[in-house]
Amino acid sequence: MNELSPPRSRSFAFGPFVLLPxxxxxxxxDVPVRIGGRALDILTVLVERPGAVIGKQELLARVWPDTFVEDGNLKVNMAALRRALDESPGAARYIATVVGRGYRFSAPVHHSGSVHLASDVGVPAALNHNLPTATTRIVGRQDAIDAILRELREARLVSIVGAGGIGKTTVALAVAEHWIGTCKDGVWMVDLSPLKDPSLVPNAIATAIGLTAHSSNMLEALSAFLRSREMLLVFDSCEHIINGIASCADRILAEAPxxxxxxxxxxxxxxxxxxxxxxxxxxxxxxxxxLDAETALTFPAIELFVDRATDRLESFSLSDADAPLAAELCRKLDGLALAIELAATRVDAFGIGELIEQLGDRFRLLQGHRGGIERHRTLTAxxxxxxxxxxxxEQTMLRRLxxxxxxxxxxxxxxxxxxDRIDRVRAVENIASLVAKSLLTAEMHDTQVEYRMLDMTRAYALEKLVANNELESARQRHAEDCIELVERAxxxxxxLTRAEWLVRHGPKTNDIREAMRWAFTSADNTALGVRLTVTAIPFGKQVSLVEECRMAVERALDDSFQPHRSIRDDLALNLTLGA
Known part of the structure; x- marks a missing residue:
């Protein structure tokens, strides 16, 4: 019997790319491009009819058949697709936005109805990382990325250090992407920004890498697990619990070669x-x-400003007259990536000169009133x-989020x-607006669009939440949502397989932990804390936080909380404690 030949498939070639739907x-x-499934589906629809304008509704119907999705999903996946194609201002674009109508694939496409594929190309690899698929192009950091890649090959610990908002996480994720497939046991990102207790660092690492451990000493269990593993760990946002992270990193490096x-x-x-x-x-x-526009665009800060401004306003282009103004704006913002992105989202409302004037007024207002390094004050302003x-x-939404x-x-x-004032339609519209204004980021996790608030923005919004006396109500809603999250998990x-489950639900651990902590420190919400603890027992076991689970159960069983427990609650809590 003849050996089965490799599958035959359509192919669409354009520029340096070949799409095999x-x-x-x-x-x-010869290199596969990391890109989400939905973004690939969008690309397929566009390249099937190059030159034709494909309406938004047709794209939604083709890519999400029989499913209602928010318009923001299309925008985020389109941004991810453009990043994968490395589109940039001034470069040859593959996808053109036709304002008010849809999108058009504008590059020549060579189509083949049957193409042989090498048998080892494109075979889905086992899930071996938890990195999000970025939806924006990285600007001006290639030299830093290359240098860190070299250092990481020579050293086992590399720290990217810099001011808040300067782009450390963006660079770290770009470096980590290069390591996907090179480490036998994967590349795993550990978001440490939500942690307040340094002793929980080993727990956060264990959850991120999918460690199954039933131990009261998680650092010991983690070290033993990693001893025979080959992997890259990305510790993101270390500064607020740096001593705990340093001691954990030291132990890992000593015991896991x-x-x-x-x-x-x-x-x-x-x-x-x-x-x-x-x-x-x-x-x-x-x-x-x-300074003309062509020269100005050779500087990364101005390139980023133009890139993000074009995202906000399709018709924006940097003129020779505006080039010196853009340079002045970027200098005033100290080259801070986040500050530049925030300013760029306002080009549809202000000219560059007016942006400089408005920001200048804010800098003068804050001068001498807030401590910290200049760049921190720049970002705060x-x-x-x-x-x-x-x-x-929008302000209300940002505070609550x-x-x-x-x-x-x-x-x-x-x-x-x-x-009462904000219904779902309005909420969705304003979330999309906050993403467009760089106050929220949208990320692709698996096939899902997820949102995140950057650390500096979240700290600022929390201050506003407290100042507006909304903290308790927001925390209560958050805790109630966490109950739904753990039920779904x-x-x-x-x-789902354990690896798939961890990628989808593991990142919610910090939210559940924070909701429990708040509920038991708020006298009016103890009943909610007990309910969340009982509901989260299977979640705690799944992420192997046995010691944390035991402590949470003991807290819920405290005699002072007895009026808030049902007989069923007592049974579940005592069975868990016994186990």
Whole structure:
């Protein structure tokens, strides 16, 4: 009997890319491009009819058949697709936006109805990372990325250090992407920003890598597990519990010789053999009278400004007259990536000159009133200015969304923001607006769009939440949403593999932990805390936080909380404690 030949498939070639829809594969030369399934489906629809305008509703119907989805999903996946194709201002674009009508694939496409594929190309790999698929293009950091890649091959701990908002996480994720497939046991990101207790660092790492451990000493169990593993761990946002992270990293490096660590922090970990890469602001031109648009765009800060401004306003382009103004704006913002992005989202409302004037007023207002390094004050001033320009409903939404400790879904966002004034339609519109204004980021996790508030923005929004006396109500809604999250996670445990389950639900651990802590410190919400604890028992077991689960159960069983427990609650809690 003849051996089966490799499958035959359509192929669409354009530029350096080849799309193989039946294999769910996009190749750039001989290298597969990392891209989400929905973004690939959008690309397939567009390349099937190059030159034709494809309406938004047709795209939604083709990519999400028989499913109602929010318009924001299309926008986020389109952004991810454009990033995968490496589209940039001034470069040859593959996808053109036809304002008010839809999208058009504008590059020549060569179509083949049957193409042989190498048998080892495009075979789905086992899930071996939890990195989100970025939806925006990285600007001006290639030299830093290349340098950190070299250092990470030579050293087992590399720390990316810099001011808040400068782009440390963006660079770390880009470096980590290069390591996918090179480490036998995967690449795993550990978001440490929500943690307040340094002793929980080993628990956060265990959850991220999918460690199953039933131990009261998680660091000991973690070290033993990693001893024979080869992987890259990305520790993101270390500065607020740096001593706990440093001691954990030191133990891992000593006991697990094939594990590497890439960390982001505002200061170094000060661990033996650590390599420190300080990330400066994006490059800006020195003050000069002669600066045209072409020259200005060679500077990364201005390139980022134009890139994000074009995302906001399709018709935006940098003129020779505006080039010196853009340079002045980027200099005033110290080359801070987040500050530049926030300013760029307002080009539809202000000219560049007016942006400089408005931001200049805010800088003068804050001068001398807030401590910290200059770049920190610059970023605070920019967030302040951006917040004041929001509508009242956008401000309310931003404050309430600060209750989330990590990533959150659109449904969860609606659950804690909707009230008598804000219905679901308005909530969705304003979430999309906050993403467009760079106050929220949208990420692709698996096939789901998830949202996140950057650390600096969240800290700012939490201050506003307290100032408006809304903290308790937002926390209560957040805790109620966490109950729904753990119920959904418990149901999914029966139909997903453990690796798939952890990628989808593991990042919610910090939110559940924070909701429990708040409920038991609020006298009026103890009953909610007991309910959340009971509901979260299967979740705690699934993420192997046995010691945390035991402590939570003992707290819920305290005699003072007895009036808030049912007989069923007592049974579940005591059975868990006994186990």
């Amino acid at each position: 039946e294999r769910q594969l996009l190749m750039r030369g 094939a594990v590497r660590i890439l960390a982001t922090s505002r200061e170094s970990l000060r661990v033996k053999s650590e390599r420190v890469r300080r990330l400066p602001g994006l490059g800006t031109p020195a003050k000069t009278a002669a 920019t967030i302040d200015w951006s917040y004041d320009l929001l509508s009242e409903i 600060a209750a989330f400790a990590g990533i959150f879904s659109l449904d969860s966002a609606c659950a804690i923001t909707i009230d 418990t149901s999914d445990a029966e139909r």
